[in-house]
Each structure stands twice: as structure tokens, then as C-alpha cells.
Amino acid sequence: MTPDQPPATIPATFLSGAGARPVDRTGARARSRTGDEAGGPPPGTGTGPSAPESAEPEPVPSEPAGLAREPVPEARRPMTRQVRDGGRGGGGHGVRLAQPLAAADRERLLAGTHHDPHALLGAHPVRGGVRFRTLRPYARAVTLVAKGLRAELADEGDGFFGGVLPLPPSSVPEYELLIRYGAEPGLDDVRTADPYRFLPALGELDLHLIAEGRHEELWRALGAHTMTHDGVAGTRFTVWAPNARGVRVPGDFNYWDGTAAPMRSLGSSGVWELFLPGVGEGALYKFDIARPDGSHTLRADPMARRTECPPATASVVEASGYEWGDADWLERRAGAVPHREPLSVYEVHLPSWRPGLSYRELAEQLPAYVKELGFTHVELMPVAEHPFGGSWGYQVTGFYAPTARLGGPDDFRYLIDALHRAGIGVLMDWVPAHFPKDEWALAAFDGTPLYEHADPLRAEHPDWGTLEFDLGRREVRNFLVANAVYWCEEFHIDGLRVDAVASMLYLDYSRGEGRWRPNVHGGREDLEAVAFLQEMNATVYRRCPGVLTAAEESTAWPGVTRATHHVGEGGFGGLGFGFKWNMGWMHDSLTYVGKDPVHRKYHHGDMTFSMVYAYSENYILPISHDEVVHGKRSLVSKMPGDWWQQRATHRAYLGFMWAHPGKQLLFMGQEFAQGAEWSEGHGPDWWLLDPSYTAEPDHRGVRDLVRDLNAGYRAAAALWELDTEPAGFSWIVGESSQAAEGADDNVFAFLRFAADGSPLLSVSNFSPVVRDAYRLGVPGEWSAWRETLNTDAARYGGSGVGNPGPLTAGHFAAHGRPRSIVPTLPPLGTVWLRPC
Numbered sequence: 001m002t003p004d005q006p007p008a009t010i011p012a013t014f015l016s017g018a019g020a021r022p023v024d025r026t027g028a029r030a031r032s033r034t035g036d037e038a039g040g041p042p043p044g045t046g047t048g049p050s051a052p053e054s055a056e057p058e059p060v061p062s063e064p065a066g067l068a069r070e071p072v073p074e075a076r077r078p079m080t081r082q083v084r085d086g087g088r089g090g091g092g093h094g095v096r097l098a099q100p101l102a103a104a105d106r107e108r109l110l111a112g113t114h115h116d117p118h119a120l121l122g123a124h125p126v127r128g129g130v131r132f133r134t135l136r137p138y139a140r141a142v143t144l145v146a147k148g149l150r151a152e153l154a155d156e157g158d159g160f161f162g163g164v165l166p167l168p169p170s171s172v173p174e175y176e177l178l179i180r181y182g183a184e185p186g187l188d189d190v191r192t193a194d195p196y197r198f199l200p201a202l203g204e205l206d207l208h209l210i211a212e213g214r215h216e217e218l219w220r221a222l223g224a225h226t227m228t229h230d231g232v233a234g235t236r237f238t239v240w241a242p243n244a245r246g247v248r249v250p251g252d253f254n255y256w257d258g259t260a261a262p263m264r265s266l267g268s269s270g271v272w273e274l275f276l277p278g279v280g281e282g283a284l285y286k287f288d289i290a291r292p293d294g295s296h297t298l299r300a301d302p303m304a305r306r307t308e309c310p311p312a313t314a315s316v317v318e319a320s321g322y323e324w325g326d327a328d329w330l331e332r333r334a335g336a337v338p339h340r341e342p343l344s345v346y347e348v349h350l351p352s353w354r355p356g357l358s359y360r361e362l363a364e365q366l367p368a369y370v371k372e373l374g375f376t377h378v379e380l381m382p383v384a385e386h387p388f389g390g391s392w393g394y395q396v397t398g399f400y401a402p403t404a405r406l407g408g409p410d411d412f413r414y415l416i417d418a419l420h421r422a423g424i425g426v427l428m429d430w431v432p433a434h435f436p437k438d439e440w441a442l443a444a445f446d447g448t449p450l451y452e453h454a455d456p457l458r459a460e461h462p463d464w465g466t467l468e469f470d471l472g473r474r475e476v477r478n479f480l481v482a483n484a485v486y487w488c489e490e491f492h493i494d495g496l497r498v499d500a501v502a503s504m505l506y507l508d509y510s511r512g513e514g515r516w517r518p519n520v521h522g523g524r525e526d527l528e529a530v531a532f533l534q535e536m537n538a539t540v541y542r543r544c545p546g547v548l549t550a551a552e553e554s555t556a557w558p559g560v561t562r563a564t565h566h567v568g569e570g571g572f573g574g575l576g577f578g579f580k581w582n583m584g585w586m587h588d589s590l591t592y593v594g595k596d597p598v599h600r601k602y603h604h605g606d607m608t609f610s611m612v613y614a615y616s617e618n619y620i621l622p623i624s625h626d627e628v629v630h631g632k633r634s635l636v637s638k639m640p641g642d643w644w645q646q647r648a649t650h651r652a653y654l655g656f657m658w659a660h661p662g663k664q665l666l667f668m669g670q671e672f673a674q675g676a677e678w679s680e681g682h683g684p685d686w687w688l689l690d691p692s693y694t695a696e697p698d699h700r701g702v703r704d705l706v707r708d709l710n711a712g713y714r715a716a717a718a719l720w721e722l723d724t725e726p727a728g729f730s731w732i733v734g735e736s737s738q739a740a741e742g743a744d745d746n747v748f749a750f751l752r753f754a755a756d757g758s759p760l761l762s763v764s765n766f767s768p769v770v771r772d773a774y775r776l777g778v779p780g781e782w783s784a785w786r787e788t789l790n791t792d793a794a795r796y797g798g799s800g801v802g803n804p805g806p807l808t809a810g811h812f813a814a815h816g817r818p819r820s821i822v823p824t825l826p827p828l829g830t831v832w833l834r835p836c
Contacts, residue, residue, distance in 0.1 A: 095151045098131050098162040113246035113290045117262040122196030125169030133162035137259045141180040146173035193232045193277035201229050201236040207269045213474025218482035223303030226319045234277035241446035242270025244289045251285035258288045284314040291447025307385045309404040313440050322410040326420035333546035339724050342714045343663035346375040352683030359411035367422035374710025377425035397441040399483050427495040432480045433504050434466040462510045472528040481536045488544040495548040502554045504529040534564040537576030550579040561618040582619040585610040596640045604743035608734050618724045619662035628678050636673040648828035651791035655830025658709045659762035672703040701797030712789050717754035728753050732815050761833040771825040777815030782835035792826030801826035
């Protein structure tokens with residue numbers, strides 16, 4: 001170049017053309033004032049070959065809107081070369097060499113440890129024009145293209161290309177980069193907007209809420225989002241990694257080399273951001289994070305809303321286009337009061353319910369099956385992405401992504417929509433207690449304990465070999481609270497069953513002496529977990545009308561379902577859950593029915609003790625997956641005796657369970673008395689319902705009973721309207737003065753009442769003998785009663801003993817009541833009676 005040659009004048013036709021915009025000055029902070037930033041070209045530099053004055057750029061195929069791949073050539077270009085003519089016409093205007101990058105900046109950009117690459121790459125005003133610089137490893141040439149402008153940038157080595165164009169510093173054109181990877185022009189060319197010419201695509205309010213830990217729609221701010229930014233289609237990538245030295249975005253759109261895609265740090269928020277033009281829905285990506293020690297780790301996006309199908313671990317750019325059809329359901333749900341309405345839950349492990357079915361195929365079968373059986377809701381075992389199928393979903397790595405094993409997020413939405421349109425609510429297991437240690441997921445995400453506790457005594461869960469969330473960190477708490485809202489709002493989930501709550505509430509849970517530290521008051525309660533659960537419940541109930549939450553909590557922690565502002569005797573506000581699983585009832589009742597009938601009278605209290613605390617919380621009675629695996633045997637196989645007695649006790653137990661105060665939950669396969677334990681590998685034994693199987697009537701009879709239990713339950717307000725109020729229940733035979741009589745006979749009888757006082761009488765005989773004319777005291781308002789359900793009916797596989805006609809309530813006092821009836825109690829059976 002000629003040292004003294006002045007820059008050429010830019011024609012007015014260029015400056016007045018479409019596409020001019022203000023210079024992005026946001027990257028100028030913390031910029032070193034060297035070279036062109038400090039005052040234009042140094043001595044010994046001048047203008048180079050000219051650019052065209054007003055010609056349109058040569059047509060070049062645009063980068064595709066979805067996955068724009070940059071082909072990797074066989075060889076790199078030489079590190080430096082002479083600037084060549086960038087135009088097609090002659091004469092006029094030039095491109096100067098840019099002041100070289102400082103060695104430290106160059107090294108940090110190449111190493112992926114620069115906090116502000118936008119300050120060095122892209123377009124920036126300098127003395128005498130505008131400096132353009134890009135980092136494109138493997139490229140042979142890069143040409144800047146805009147309306148009326150075409151200028152080839154100089155190869156600065158190591159994949160950097162740059163130059164200074166004599167443009168007014170007040171504006172630059174909306175330019176693109178024509179990147180040549182082939183040996184000749186037009187061979188393997190890619191044309192794309194420069195990612196480093198854009199302002200941040202994340203707003204200040206988002207950053208403020210993230211920093212405060214109060215962003216209730218966090219999934220809209222972080223992760224990968226397709227968008228049109230300054231008129232350019234692409235994807236905004238954002239990730240929270242406050243201790244990272246740098247973050248880059250490798251993906252299938254750049255052959256998993258993130259060198260050309262370093263992100264910028266958005267101040268003290270800990271958030272990194274980059275808008276990549278041309279990257280669209282379906283693109284695979286991860287984050288390449290430079291740890292504090294300078295080493296790198298490749299991580300899946302914690303906020304990914306879609307993932308590859310395991311065992312692959314990449315995140316997927318997702319853009320939902322689903323149109324819901326459940327508006328009527330949501331409107332009804334918003335006015336619902338779950339505690340005073342029927343709630344009968346069928347628990348399902350989606351991958352194994354009918355193995356091999358996708359979400360959309362399940363939508364054709366599951367709603368019809370559940371509706372036929374009369375359940376009001378399904379509860380899905382964890383749907384969020386997890387690497388190991390044998391965990392059943394309880395070791396989550398993709399908290400915002402439905403598992404890709406069965407389809408995409410919109411396919412999952414289709415399944416939820418189908419269930420809602422069939423009148424069936426959807427509950428989902430949610431796991432905020434812990435996460436696995438996979439090195440590509442959350443563990444030590446940015447090279448430091450970020451999502452997990454920094455304290456080793458609190459970081460690892462001793463039972464499961466997983467890590468516990470640091471619930472005292474506001475950003476982590478926000479990650480989980482927003483996740484609960486996400487499933488309810490984005491997927492129309494009707495309720496969350498929160499897993500392993502007990503393990504969260506106690507600092508010494510499964511930890512021996514010396515393995516835990518007391519809280520600030522010297523106690524064992526985890527105050528941070530308490531605050532988190534209260535915040536989660538309050539937020540979900542405020543934002544999502546009609547949604548319910550349920551706690552799997554196995555201790556006597558007070559106030560699990562008490563409102564968060566109601567302080568109990570322990571000094572804590574309630575946790576704010578809508579329901580609590582009644583693990584005590586489940587263990588006690590299964591212990592009782594597992595005994596031989598001759599020994600049951602010695603365990604009578606196992607069936608009655610639940611009523612001592614029945615109204616301390618709002619309960620769900622669960623016979624869940626946990627009770628039919630790992631050597632515990634299926635429900636019917638827990639029962640003693642021969643096959644007939646096992647089935648009879650199974651049916652009688654279900655009749656007792658459906659009548660007992662509390663909502664009920666039954667795991668798949670138990671509705672037709674499957675004899676084998678559940679396995680996630682093959683699911684329920686549907687062949688037991690094949691008419692060609694000789695014992696098919698035995699299993700179909702139990703399934704028919706479950707259908708009729710649900711129908712009778714829905715029809716009798718006495719069984720659900722006052723579920724959480726003592727006025728809705730009264731013993732006849734079971735405890736107090738009747739305890740000895742009931743225990744000797746293995747009989748339990750109680751009344752349930754609706755809000756209007758109408759009763760239902762449930763009587764269970766857990767002896768294998770018929771009890772004729774068994775006198776039971778009843779309220780005096782009704783003179784006759786009729787049998788509405790009998791688990792021993794022949795159509796269910798029973799002996800057919802029952803009460804076919806009305807039962808007269810004579811004026812013969814019994815059990816402290818003015819009238820009494822004398823029904824026949826079938827062997828190992830439960831009957832329901834209602835006034836005629």
C-alpha cells in the first residue's frame with residue numbers, strides 16, 4: 001500500500017441506500033484503545049484496492065434458514081495475503097488493513113476465554129472509517145457484502161479476517177459475510193449475516209429478574225430461541241455460567257467447532273448471549289465452557305426445551321407450533337376445588353405402558369383406556385429427559401425437555417391435549433430434590449459447584465449417588481420454581497407430584513453423625529428447602545388456576561398441606577402443597593392384608609390408625625410403582641392364600657381403599673391383578689386380558705371391578721365431598737368400643753357423608769368366611785338400605801354372596817345408633833350400601 005494515499009470519498013448513493021443502521025456501540029465497553037480504535041491508520045498504511053461505487057452485490061446462495069453448515073476444506077489458507085480488489089467495476093474506493101489484534105485478545109478469542117468478543121469482532125467505528133473483523137476458521141476468503149458494497153477482507157491469520165472501510169462512523173450497512181471454503185470462488189461458499197453486528201437480544205428486565213432469582217418465565221429468557229433480530233432470522237443462545245472464563249456455541253451448524261461462535265458476558269448477571277443468524281429449529285448444539293482453570297467442558301443446555309434421544313446428549317433448538325384444543329378443559333379446571341371433587345388417579349410409566357408407542361400413538365390408546373376405567377386423572381412418572389431408562393425418569397438431566405424417547409415436545413403436547421379432550425386430568429412426577437453427576441449435564445456446570453452445594457457434606461445424596469440442588473442460591477431456586485411453572489403453562493399439566501420431599505426437608509436425611517451440619521438455629525430442618533417449597537407452591541397456585549401439587553413426604557413434618565402463611569407449632573409456615581401422599585396408610589394397610597386371615601385380628605390397628613391423623617393433611621392414598629418392584633411383589637401377589645383368596649383379598653382391599661377418606665392412586669397393571677412385578681423393560685402383562693388365556697376372566701373381573709369402583713365413587717358425593725373434614729366420616733365397627741368385635745371378625749365398617757348429609761356405608765370382611773346377619777348400627781333417618789357395590793360379585797370373579805334386595809333398618813339400636821341392619825358379609829369382600 002502507498003503510505004500517504006488518503007482514503008477515498010464514499011459516494012452518496014451508497015450511504016442513502018436501504019439497510020443503513022446505527023453502529024452497535026455496546027461492545028465498546030472495556031475495549032483496549034489500540035490501533036484503529038485509537039486514531040486511525042498508523043504510519044506506513046494507506047488505502048488499498050477499491051470497492052464498487054453503487055453496484056449491487058453479485059447474487060450468492062443464501063445460508064439456509066435451518067441448519068447452515070460450514071464445510072471444512074482440506075487445507076487452511078496462508079496466514080497473510082495481500083488485500084485484493086473487492087469489486088466488479090473499477091476505480092474508486094479502498095479497504096485498509098485493520099490494526100492487528102492485540103496478542104492477548106487474539107489468544108483469548110482463539111481459546112474461547114474472551115468475555116466480550118463483540119468488542120473485537122463485527123463492525124466498529126475507528127478513525128477514518130469502520131473496522132470489520134470476523135473469526136472464521138477454515139475459511140479461504142471472506143468478503144463483506146452489502147447494498148452497493150462488496151469488499152474482500154484481509155486474511156489476518158488463525159481464521160481472522162478484517163479490514164477498515166472508509167465509511168462514516170455514524171452508520172454502517174446491514175452487511176453479510178460471503179465466506180469461501182472452496183479452492184475457487186463459488187465453491188463451497190456460505191453467505192450469512194455477521195453474528196457480531198447485533199445488539200444483545202436479551203432485555204435488561206430479563207437480566208434484572210435473573211439476577212434477583214425472580215424470573216418466573218425463565219425458559220423464555222435462557223436457552224435457545226428462534227427469532228427475527230433486526231430483520232434477520234436466527235437463534236438466540238443464552239446460558240447462565242457465572243464462573244466461566246468464556247462460553248462458545250458448537251453445533252451441527254458449525255461441525256461442532258465453536259471457535260467462530262464465542263458468546264458475550266452480559267455483565268454481573270452471569271448470563272452469556274449470542275445471536276446466530278441462519279440457525280433454526282432442529283439444530284443440535286451444546287455449550288463449550290471454559291472453566292476458571294482454563295480447561296474446557298462440553299455441556300448440554302440446562303434450559304433446553306428439546307434434546308436428542310438418549311444415549312445421545314445434544315440439545316435441540318425448539319420452536320413449538322402446537323395449537324391447543326383444550327380451552328374448555330382449562331376453563332373448567334380454573335374453577336375446580338380438587339379437595340371437594342372426585343380424584344381417582346391411574347399412575348403410568350409412559351415408555352412401558354405399551355412399549356414402543358410414541359406420544360402420538362399413546363394419545364390414540366391411553367385416553368380411551370383410562371376413560372373406560374373411569375379414572376379422573378393419570379399421573380405420569382417423570383417425563384423430563386433422563387439418560388438412564390432404568391431410573392424410571394427420577395434422575396433428570398433435561399429439566400425443561402420431555403424425553404425424546406417417545407417423540408418431540410409438540411408430540412407430548414398432543415398427548416396431553418388428547419387426555420384433556422377425553423375429560424382426563426394429567427399429573428406429572430417432578431424431581432427437584434437431586435440430579436445425576438453426568439459430566440455433560442449440570443454437575444460442576446461452569447467448572448464450579450453451581451447447581452449443587454459447594455459444601456461436600458450437602459452436595460451428594462447418600463442414597464442415590466446423585467447431587468442435591470443448592471436451594472439457598474437464588475438462581476438455582478429460580479431455575480426450579482420456573483420449571484414447575486413451565487410444565488403447567490407450556491404443557492397444560494394439571495398437577496405436580498413432587499418426589500422425595502422428605503429427603504429435602506431434613507439436613508440429616510440418610511446421613512449419620514458427623515455427616516451433616518445443623519441449621520442456624522441448631523436444628524435438623526433444611527430451612528432453604530422449606531423456603532423453596534413454599535415459593536414453588538405459592539407461585540404455581542398463583543399463576544396456574546386449578547392446578548394442584550402433591551408431596552411424596554413420608555415423615556410427620558407438620559403442615560405439608562397447610563397454607564404457607566399459616567405458622568404452625570414448630571414455627572414454620574405451611575409448605576403449601578395441595579395434597580400429601582399418605583405413605584403411613586399405604587404401609588400399614590399393606591402390612592395388614594399381607595397377614596394370614598387367622599392372624600389379622602392382632603393387627604387390626606394397622607387398618608384403623610390412619611383415621612387418627614386422617615384430617616391433619618389433605619391425603620392421597622397411593623398404591624404406586626414403588627410398591628410393586630424390587631422384590632416387593634405385585635399387589636395381588638402380596639395377598640396370602642390360594643389364587644382365589646389372593647384375588648378376593650385384592651378386590652376387597654380396593655373396595656376398602658376407594659371408600660376410605662382421601663383420594664386414591666393405583667399403578668398400572670394392578671387394575672387387572674397382574675401377578676408379576678412391574679418392569680420398565682416390558683411393562684404390564686397385557687396378555688392376561690387375552691380371551692384365549694384360560695385365566696383371563698379372573699383378571700378381567702378385577703379390571704371390571706376397578707371400573708365400577710370409579711363409577712360408584714364419582715356417583716357418591718359422600719366419598720369425596722368432605723374428604724378433608726371430620727364431619728365426612730364415622731366409624732361403626734373398627735375402633736373404640738367396637739374394636740374387639742371388629743378385630744375378632746376382621747370386619748371394618750364406617751359411614752361416609754356428603755355435604756348434604758347423605759351417607760354411604762362401607763363394610764369390609766377380611767376373613768375367608770361368610771358372616772350372615774351381621775348387625776350394623778345405622779343413622780335413624782333412613783328405613784332401608786341397598787347394596788350398590790360388592791367386590792365378591794360373580795362378575796368380578798367372586799363367590800356371588802351378597803344382598804340382592806333392600807335391607808330394612810329396624811328400630812333396634814346398635815353401635816350407638818337408633819336403627820340397625822343385618823346384611824350378609826361375603827368372604828374376603830367389601831360391600832357398599834346406600835339408603836334406598
